[in-house]
Amino acid sequence: MTTPSASTQEVRVLAFDVFGTVVDWRSSIIAELEQFGNRQGVQRDWAAFADGWRAGYVPAMNLVRRGELPWTRLDDLHRRILDELLRDAGIEVSDEDVDHLNRAWHRLDPWPDSVAGLHRLKERFTITTLSNGNVSLLTDMAKHAGLPWDCVLSAELFGHYKPDREAYLGCARILDVAPGELMLVAAHPSDLRAARDAGLRTAYVDRPREWGQPGRNRVAFEPGEFDVTATDFLDLADKF
DSSP: OOOOOTTTTTOOEEEEOOBTTTBOHHHHHHHHHHHHHHHHTOOOOHHHHHHHHHHTHHHHHHHHHTTSSOSOOHHHHHHHHHHHHHHHTTOOOOHHHHHHHHGGGGGOOBOTTHHHHHHHHHTTSEEEEEESSOHHHHHHHHHHHTOOOSEEEEGGGTTOOTTSHHHHHHHHHHTTOOGGGEEEEESOHHHHHHHHHTTOEEEEEOOTTTTSSTTTTOOOOOTTSSSEEESSHHHHHHHO
16 A cells, blocks of 8 residues: 555545446447347447447537536436437337436446445545436446445536536535545546546546547546546555
8 A cells, every 4th residue: 555645645535437437338338239229129330329329428418508408417418319319320119118228327337346446445435426427327326336335426416517616516515525625536537627626636547448449539648637546446445
């Protein structure tokens, strides 16, 4: 175990980005799409379909940020994107089947180190989600994947999607800690930079296979830009 730096000794709570950081969304969604295709008797490039579904995520959230949509939970944004993708792919199925497919985001599988690493980190810190996923989605996912959260916090509670400042500060407020006592753990530099700008501590965890091939869509960052960098959650636990 390494000696914690002065910048991390005051940390009391670890808040985790979830999609890509804790769970392998892409492999999980591709597997769900393949099952869906087998049930419906249709074949498509499901990897590309999964990438397209995820690619609609930020533009859909921006509709909420710009006021073009009222506050809309992520489940409903996912459904808007999915409906469009199915229409463009010429796939017609029942609403019940689409609902089940849309809830694939509730059934994502964790990275191999996630559960063991979270258990270790939980021994020292309060651990919580801080995700754009809605509360029901994150709760179902925790049950499915065996994720041992102390609590489940979501952008839904603050009416602001990350990287809006209100999400990070809202997490600190709800857990009654100062921003500097809260560390965001994420595999995405943009998320960490926004958290840092709000006064949080930051920990980068590398997930090189989030988008399939190692390094695909990886965003560069400067050495020392974040308080901690780690290869996975077990390595992160060793950093403290």
